[in-house]
Amino acid sequence: MFEDGELLKDRDVDIYPLAVKAEALTDCQNGNSDNGSSNSQITQAVFEKDKGEYHGEVDANDPGKECVICLSEPRDTTVLPCRHMCMCSECAKVPRFQTNRCPICRQQPVERLLEIKVNNGADE
Structure with missing residues (x-):
């Protein structure tokens, strides 16, 4: 998980924590909403702007993929x-x-x- 300080964007660098x-x-x-149940998932990523294009790097240690x-x-x-998306x-x-x-x-x-199905842009 990102620490609070890691979620701040440095104005001199085009790196965006997400x-x-x-x-x-x-x-x-x-x-x-107190009576209902909820399901949640947290995903972390870092996007970097390089030569006008954005490149993403998702947390490789995320066991949820x-x-x-x-x-x-x-x-x-x-x-x-x-x-459950599992x-x-x-x-x-x-x-x-x-078991159904x-x-x-x-x-x-x-x-x-x-x-x-998610299109990750690999077909382009």
Whole structure:
């Protein structure tokens, strides 16, 4: 995790530290968020401007990028309704036929799998 001082931008250098927190809240009664549960993920990155172009470097020690089953492919499939994005599309086929439960929380049966493909610009 970045320390507070590391999130400050030095005006003489075109390096931008970035911390993004994504949070998903379940539906709450009467609009009170205290009664609902939430899932969150924090991603850290550093972007550097070099010759007019921005280059990103994501924290390589972040354990949250690989599929929790095969540990090699990037996560691209979310389990619904719990919203855990924890598997690659190939491994997502397995729980459907074995346990039908999320590999993270194991609490709820899998209703649907949502595959999210991210274009990282490598095809350009």
